[in-house]
Amino acid sequence: MRLKGEISYPDEEEEGKKEMHSISAGVPQHLKLVVGYALTKKKTISFLQPKLQGLARNKGILFVAIDQNRPLSDQGPFDIVLHKLSGRNWCQIIEDYRQKHPEVTVLDPPDAIQHVHNRQSMLQDVADLNLSDCYGKVSVPRQLVITEDPSSIPDAVTKAGLVLPLVAKPLIADGSAKSHELSLAYDQYSLSNLEPPLVLQEFVNHGGVLFKVYIVGEAIKVVRRFSLPDVSKRELSKNAGVFRFPRVSCAAASADDADLDPGVAELPPRPLLESLAKELRCRLGLRLFNIDIIREHGTRDHFYVIDINYFPGKQCGLELRSSSTNWYGKMPEYEHIFTDFFLSLVQSKYRKRPTVECAYWKNNNGNVS
Numbered sequence: 001m002r003l004k005g006e007i008s009y010p011d012e013e014e015e016g017k018k019e020m021h022s023i024s025a026g027v028p029q030h031l032k033l034v035v036g037y038a039l040t041k042k043k044t045i046s047f048l049q050p051k052l053q054g055l056a057r058n059k060g061i062l063f064v065a066i067d068q069n070r071p072l073s074d075q076g077p078f079d080i081v082l083h084k085l086s087g088r089n090w091c092q093i094i095e096d097y098r099q100k101h102p103e104v105t106v107l108d109p110p111d112a113i114q115h116v117h118n119r120q121s122m123l124q125d126v127a128d129l130n131l132s133d134c135y136g137k138v139s140v141p142r143q144l145v146i147t148e149d150p151s152s153i154p155d156a157v158t159k160a161g162l163v164l165p166l167v168a169k170p171l172i173a174d175g176s177a178k179s180h181e182l183s184l185a186y187d188q189y190s191l192s193n194l195e196p197p198l199v200l201q202e203f204v205n206h207g208g209v210l211f212k213v214y215i216v217g218e219a220i221k222v223v224r225r226f227s228l229p230d231v232s233k234r235e236l237s238k239n240a241g242v243f244r245f246p247r248v249s250c251a252a253a254s255a256d257d258a259d260l261d262p263g264v265a266e267l268p269p270r271p272l273l274e275s276l277a278k279e280l281r282c283r284l285g286l287r288l289f290n291i292d293i294i295r296e297h298g299t300r301d302h303f304y305v306i307d308i309n310y311f312p313g314k315q316c317g318l319e320l321r322s323s324s325t326n327w328y329g330k331m332p333e334y335e336h337i338f339t340d341f342f343l344s345l346v347q348s349k350y351r352k353r354p355t356v357e358c359a360y361w362k363n364n365n366g367n368v369s
């Protein structure tokens, strides 16, 4: 935290003072919090919307752009560094900075982000968790990773006993257009036409509705989106081949107000999502991420996690005002959630409260790979 005056906005000072009272007890009211951000231009526009900036200023939070052409340690000082840039070089810069500046909260560690850029490792933690309680059960669809030789796919699918249809997804999910090129395969032979590395995942009928769960620290928000329709046994028997499907994650319209079968539309139980989010925050070592969840059609409480994204960004190259759904800017009340989150990070540090450590993370030396 910075002493007021180190970086100041004279015309907003008075407004800021008023609002600083709302910061919980334990934090001196004359301090400011500096968030350095390293985001792409697009991400900056979509995330740092005027409403967020305004509210943040009122709460004493300043956003300062990180200059990627200058050494990071020469910039700041920052309380928090928020980043979403790709490339080995950047990962190294941010990792070195974390080592040198343990007092700064870096959102989030590069190796933890890398972990969810691979569709196999991203779901492994959900599978290991094996979450099942009185509110429901959370699994991952059965899947198979193919790294080479597409001609081996039909045999591999038979051996693994995967049930058709299958969703073929590029193994690497780094946000690039290619990583979202998904296909639906009605027979395993046609899969030999696809290019590994791939994940072949059983398609789970889910009534055409998907739940996007946004996690920001301890806050959770869920929205409902339209998804791929169910595939009936009849349809399966009548069709063959592999069909590229449109980028559903981009095009999916909100299903929040749609007139849907209540058994399909009902949001996953809150306590179940809370347990899931708590465990994944810990196991993944991430604080900003989003989970795609579906409910197996015909069940009340069997859920599948099919995708995890870090600090979900506006994707698909759509215009800002389009209906792109996979970004925090569309998350209800995201301004309040983020400003409260930033303040909570620094408040817990300020009070010198030991951060609640994740035993899993600790036992793995922070290494999730």
Ligand SMILES: Nc1ncnc2c1ncn2[C@@H]1O[C@H](COP(=O)(O)OP(=O)(O)O)[C@@H](O)[C@H]1O
Pocket: 141, 167, 169, 173, 179, 180, 181, 182, 201, 202, 203, 204, 205, 206, 210, 226, 227, 228, 248, 249, 292, 294, 306, 307
């Ligand atoms: N195993 C599955 N069963 C049913 N539908 C799926 C499955 N996997 C993906 N989908 C559908 O495909 C969409 C995109 O899949 P996802 O894994 O989220 O990839 P992306 O990285 O493109 O968001 C999902 O939103 C959902 O509609």
Ligand SMILES: [Mg+2]
Pocket: 249, 292, 307
């Ligand atoms: Mg997705």
